[in-house]
Amino acid sequence: MNAKFLAARFDLIAIGCSAGGFDLLNDLLPRLPADFPAAIAVVIHIAPASRNGIVEVLAPKCRLPLKEAEDKELVRPATIYFAPPGYHLLVEPDRRFTLSVDEPVNYSRPSIDVLFESAAIAYRERLLGILLSGANSDGAAGLQSIRNLKGKIFVQDPKEATHPEMPRAALDLGPADAVVSLEDLYRFVGGSALG
Amino acid sequence: MVELETIDIEIRLLLEGIFIRYGADFRDYSPASVRRRVVLAMEKGGIPSVSQLQERVLARPEAFDSLLQFLLVPTSEMFRDPSYFRTIRETVVPLLKTYPSLKIWVAGCSNGEELYSLAILLREEGLLEKTILYATDINPKALERAKNGIYPIDLAPKFTDNYQKAGGRAAFSDYYRAGYGSIILDASLRTNVVFADHSLATDNVFAEIQFISCRNVLIYFNRKLQDRSFRLFADSLGFRGFLGIGSKETLRFSNVYPEFEEFAAVERIYRKRRAV
Known part of the structure; x- marks a missing residue:
């Protein structure tokens, strides 16, 4: 275990965001150092038409490999995966990704809840769920699944989120292990413990 | 726990x-x-x-x-991923036109959206009359819906938009009539369609096929069953036959990969190589 990183307590960090999320990811993900220990899986709500756009924009800026998750692909550490637009992203118990075209959840496909709930089963206490800015309530139920299975959850401070509805909905449903500021997130991705 | x-x-x-x-x-x-x-x-x-x-x-x-x-979740739409159908029209159809007769298999056809999309494309390319389409699924209710070819009318704008983006040569409304809150597809589109109960998990080769379309079906399988399905597809395809899968699926991890070439890589259309 790499003592430098709080993130080393986790095998997977699952991140969900919606409106306002892209700017945050654009700010946070390029800060991840090349020796970041965990895998990262991201669901961001975007229209299916904008396929691959986010990956194309963010990948060149990041030190970690950043790609769209492929069906039945093994989840590797120190890699950032994005749910493909138009598909739900799930993690299998054997820690491979699975895609699905099941009906939208919370009007969304990909849905944050679907990723969080399946990852909670696959990773249990080795999962950290982070919910960021957004204008709906996707992810709230999924965070509780993570908690119920002994994983940890961070919720962006609604006061700082450009769209506070999503973090607020999560906090209304149940407590988080930490309500994090942008500064907290910088420290977390940069390697040190929360302040 | x-x-x-x-x-x-x-x-x-x-x-x-x-x-x-x-x-x-x-x-x-x-x-x-x-x-x-x-x-x-x-x-x-x-x-x-x-x-x-x-x-x-x-x-x-x-x-x-x-x-x-x-x-079994039926959530497709007509001409889903329009560029897939555009690519078929522009690059696969010219080769299919060289065959005296065709057999096309829509594996896991669900409610039939993909089937009718292909049927319309084939009609516009003058191929439908010489084609037998096999539409298979393991869900009897879905097969029944596929046979009926009736879809909720609120989907019509999406279908129409997809049809146009897919390079449709006419108006999508030429292929249906509206009634009772539904669109009812032209029954002549399924004149040459064989609907059948067929399982990718337990059934085998039933015909020699020139083109197989199976999109967003195999993502519901584990790798073992995906491999079985790909093997079945490879064995079902005739000389230099085509296989189309979903845009987020790949043949790369399968045992049959060496038997195929990437014909239209982005659209995940593969073509069987000459036997070595």
């Missing part, structure tokens, strides 16, 4: 029971997806445990049939 491990055991027993009782084989479906669907079925049906669900499903075929509707 104990509860959650129990549910996985119970689901395996349920799937084993379904296989023994009904012959439908979900044992090699993706565990994450199956679990999600089973939990949804339990929530919707007010059934408190998988064991109780199993009891009902094994005792009553109607209960199995309604669980089937949860396990």
Whole structure:
């Protein structure tokens, strides 16, 4: 275990965001150092038409490999995966990704809840769920699944989120292990413990 | 903790029971997806445990049939991923035109959206008359809907938009009439369609096919069943036949990969190589 990183307590960090999320990811993900220990899986709500756009924009800026998750692909550490637009992203118990075209959840496909709930089963206490800015309530139920299975959850401070509805909905449903500021997130991705 | 491990055991027993009782084989479906669907079925049906669900499903075929509707999710649209159909039209069709007759297989056709999309494309390219289309699925209700070719009218704008982006040569409205809140597709599109119960998990080759389209079906399988399906497709395809899969699926990890070339890589259309 790499003592430098709080993130080393986790095998997977699952991140969900919606409106306002892209700017945050654009700010946070390029800060991840090349020796970041965990895998990262991201669901961001975007229209299916904008396929691959986010990956194309963010990948060149990041030190970690950043790609769209492929069906039945093994989840590797120190890699950032994005749910493909138009598909739900799930993690299998054997820690491979699975895609699905099941009906939208919370009007969304990909849905944050679907990723969080399946990852909670696959990773249990080795999962950290982070919910960021957004204008709906996707992810709230999924965070509780993570908690119920002994994983940890961070919720962006609604006061700082450009769209506070999503973090607020999560906090209304149940407590988080930490309500994090942008500064907290910088420290977390940069390697040190929360302040 | 104990509860959650129990549910996985119970689901395996349920799937084993379904296989023994009904012959439908979900044992090699993706565990994450199956679990999600089973939990949804339990929530919707007010059934408190998988064991109780199993009891009902094994005792009553109607209960199995309604669980089937949860396990097999029909969520397609006509001309889904229009660029797939545009690519077929522009690059595959010219080669298909050189055959005296054609057999095309839509594997896992669900409610038939993909089938009718291909039928319209083939008609516009003058190929429909010389083609037999096989539309197969393991869900009898979905096959029935596919045979009817009736879809909710509120989907028409999306279908129309897709059709145009797919390079449609006419107006999408030429292919249906509206009524009772539905669009009813032109029945002549299915004159040469054979609808059949066929399982990628348990059934085998049934014809020599020139083009197989199977999109967003195999993502519900584990790798073992994906491999079985790809093997079946490779064995079903005639000389230099084509295989189209979903835009987020790949043949790359399969044993049959060396037998294919990437014909239209972005659209995931593969072509069988000459036998070596």
